[in-house]
Amino acid sequence: MTNGQLHRRPDSPAPQLSSRDTLGSPAGGDHLLFLTEALRIFHDTGALAPSGAELVNALVVPATSRPNRPISVLEVGAGTGVVTRRLAQVLRPGDRLHVVEANPRFAERLREDPVLAARGPGVELRLSVCRVEELPAAGKGATTEGTGATPGSEGRYDVIVSGLPFTNFEPAQVRDILNLYLRLLAPGGELTYFGYLGTTTVRTLTSGPRQGARHRAVVRLLRRFEATYGLGERTVWRNLPPARAHLLRSPTPAPAPAAPTPTQTPAPAAPNR
Template identity: 40%
Template sequence: MAEVTLFLREYARARRDVGAITPSSAQLSRALTRYLVPSPGHSRAVLEVGPGTGAVTRHIAGALTPLDTLDLIEANPRFAALLRQTYAGDPRLRIRTGLVQEHDLGSYDTIVCGLPFANFDARTTEEIFDRLLGALRPGGTLSFFGYVGGETIRQTFADGAERKRTLAGLGVLRRILRRHTFRTETVLGNLPPARVHHLVPVSPPAHSARPQPCDCRETPSETPSEASS
């Protein structure tokens, strides 16, 4: 309950930065971590950007082995403090405060991103995706989500300079999705329903592990225009 209260307080205080309306559901968390597949005997490096209060982090941490590592980058210092308290003493986790653009990234097998790209301008969106896709190891995946209908809402209520900024940012997001997406799935069990996009730098990797079931609908023919948060 304390996490939900903090989340709602920060959303009311800085909704452009928080972006989400509620913490991610278990169904959305499972979809976002779908390609965090087991690798017995080998270490995996995972990055989560924008973990918030840690709803998805719990799913990631639960799937880690003692050999794996998890880097968390959270811009909100209050969320970062909560995460440090929650995972104090876990040597696999490293929590960094600030924008992802401000940090030197390592190389990762899996990246999960919870940033509200619909709130960003074109340059910021492009810079973040360039950095994240560039930080993936061969065969690695980047997964992020946006809310169903989010783009329509943003365009309906934005006007003037804000509308121009929104359209430019969404245009960059569409181009990135067209180039890098290998799977999109719709998660109905979230408030509001969400679409999860799975990306790779050049071409889809060959995943041998069978994904776990989820109450979501895969939409391989989904147009990238509905990817906004």
């Protein structure tokens, strides 16, 4: 990788969509790396394995049901790249994909990924190794690798795909991230994220009442957010563990009211003489 971008090999054919590309890098080892990092820092990974093919398909829906123009996509928490590879495959010339991954081991895997390197021509792919809250567009001081370009400086994003494990975070952090997503999305832009099923009970049984209460507070916050901005959801049973993907849309400003039609003031009547 050079200048903060993953470059396509000019002699490589465009990749074909397949479950193998989704589930793991052709070079192999994604599951082992993910498990290793999950055991080391489960708070930041939130799972023991990458997302399965059906969940990936649900998360990339906004990038496939798209306007007929170039779009800008932000992926947050890319992990080993199962969603990143699918996005790179479905994006078109002129599209931009900005990937944010805080884990340097995962970021190194993304840099070396042959599917990402073999993406279609004209698809820009940029990698920032930081937390999404640290992006300059979020008011922080981090920079994108290589050129020092400001992530998001080209404008807001049409699509955001979030892989962050929200229920591992404190409610205030989740609220701040969701509000940041709304600021980063263009009006009418779409956001997808997912959560695993049955985690509230598991968290309470395994971590105690305090963590259970924190978990429930995050879930309530997410449900309020979905009630306000949600377009729909999809339950994916064929995932480990089963998950639910959520699709949301940022608000579109109401059109300004039309200026009132000027009315002609009648001329005053001539006085009687």
